[in-house]
Amino acid sequence: MLPFVRPTIEDEDIAAVEAVLRSGWITTGPKAAEFERALGAYLGGNPLVRVFNSGTSALEVSLRAAGIGPGDEVIVPAMSFVASANVVLSAGATPVFVDVDLHTRNLTAAAVTPAISARTRAVMPVHFAGLAVDMAPIEALACQHQLRVIEDAAHAIGTRDHGRLIGSSGDLVCFSFHPNKNITTIEGGAVACFDPALAQRLERLRFFGIEKDAEGNMDVHAWGGKMNLTDVNSALGIVQLTRLEKFNTRRRELVKLYFQHLPKDPVLLPPADDAGHSWHMFAPLIAFAALGVTRYEFQQRLQAHGIGSGFHYPAMHLFAVYRKLGYQPGDCPNAERIGAETLTLPLFPAMSGADVQRVCSALHSVLEELSRAGA
Template sequence: MSEYLPFTRPTIDEQTIAEVGEVLRSGWITTGPKVAEFEQALTEYLGGGRLVRTFLHATGALEEALVVCGIGPGHEVIVPAMTFAATANVVLRLGAKPVLVDVDLRSRSLLMDQATAAVTPKTRAIMPVHLNGLAADLDAVYALAGKHHLRVVEDAAQAIGTLYKGRKIGSFGDLVVFSFHPNKNLTTIEGGAVSLADPDETRTLEILRFHGITKHADGTMDVTRPASKHNLTDVAACVGLGQLRHLDGFNQKRRQLANRYFEMLADDRLGVLPARGDAGHSWHMFTLLPRYSSACPDRNTLRQRMHQRGIGLGIHYQALNQFTLYKNMGYPEGSFPNAERIGRETVTLPLFPAMQLSDVERVCEALDQCLNSR
């Protein structure tokens, strides 16, 4: 029997593990020189003359990015109905209203005509999500934002290394937020970062990520906001530096694996394939809407059968209005046909850099058996 194949697994090399040991022995383990080095390395990696500030997680980074944009009670923020809950939760936490919009079935990205129709005088921001590592239609997003004077907070949690029309996500645009959770293409165990252009807003983010503190040269400090605490540790930053050395290689491997999935599952043979994107797709996840039938009636059956064959399938994601919180906000079932269908049917196939092409073949053969025989 082959080894169990999870849908994802981080790859951390021995050099990074040794360097983490050095940080742990150094006497400085929280935010310090490694965080500064990691922020500098991310700045150089993204390019575009951006400013990058790290956070403990993307959730906190998204929330503070919205604070920087002045989002609060009485405001509306446009959010896709198909995303991880954090994208919309942070809007609610600030007392603003996430206005949900359906997504395209294959790209799983905001439907821009619906986003356009969702703009009201209360709208202050839009949050495109680069789901699964595929860039959203940023030309359309920024055109809409420009027309209505909206801020854009890009949820690029899943898009480190993704290109939009040849430019790295986070090398341009308004505020762009990455996640470094263990599932992501680059991990710091937990972590996140904001890429932005404005030095004053960057200073505000620094204050917001650390107790509202401004430090003075004489060693005293002032506190100007009742802020929270989101600072990344040097241990985490050290993991991130090790990951960054491999990021382009990891993403290249992800593309190869995704290409093999497309070859094996051609013409939607076993279900609706995701949008293929271009060479800039970083393939954070490979998702499928499987073709269920009387032989395999639902996702639960499929996941159990695949698990018995030693293969893990993920679920990314349920639609936001399939959760009590958002359903009760006035988004009953039927509000977002595509997002809800994805939410009911989607599975995430294994995809991570340490996989081999033969693993992809094994997954596709098992899928065929599990979907088509009882």
């Protein structure tokens, strides 16, 4: 059985974790600080990097650090993992959903513009599946309307936008190191920003709001949570980061094979390609309804051929919690079509070229089985 995702954990990862476990200091400490420096060096552009216990925490704290709260609106693409919208609620603000491009799955300046209101304080571009949002027009809009830009780069460590690494510039750029991501700390996340005052707010919000003077006396002026990343997780991240470029190169090689061997059938729409794509996921759209099956039935058939698959994601505006804000089917047609037709195929660095061919021939077989059944 080929799963759709598997983290790459090797002896050096295990040795790094074991060393911290044996060191006598296992929560946040020198390894977390080293991971922050290593991420900053990798991204380039001198970002101030702060690590968190999840990508969700990174996003939530970024919104709060940017001063976003009750009464404010944040523009979010309707196609993303639900964390992207939930953090806006956590900060006390309101998500405003906009549609995405069918091929890139990303929001565009053209979709964001009409959603800007007097209450809009921020926009959250999500670099979906590892493909960069075209940031220059978004940044121009943000500048014109004085909006903060909180990038959800959960899928995008190693992604480039017109040759520039995501996180090497910007306002607040948030990464996730969940086990499905291109590198993992098991659970974990990071924020890259460029303003020392902002970085300090991130630190306080991350850890109880604690402020200390030179003698270590403590005060708390405002709320802070507990969202620090441990040294055990950080040690794993440091080692994983040294292999990120290798992992992403391998992902690109595997995707090239997918593009060569995928069935050329009008029911299957491959995702958009780009030189800067980090290929966190490979998810074509499949017109299940036209094939006379549900996605679940299609997945079961693939599974019978030994191929696992995933579903990323349902359109967020149609979740019950967001329908309460007034959203309904038809509001974001591309996100809704992606939500209905997307199927995540196996993609992880340890896969072989033969694995990709096995997935593609299973797809050919399932399509043939279905056309025979329909005939």
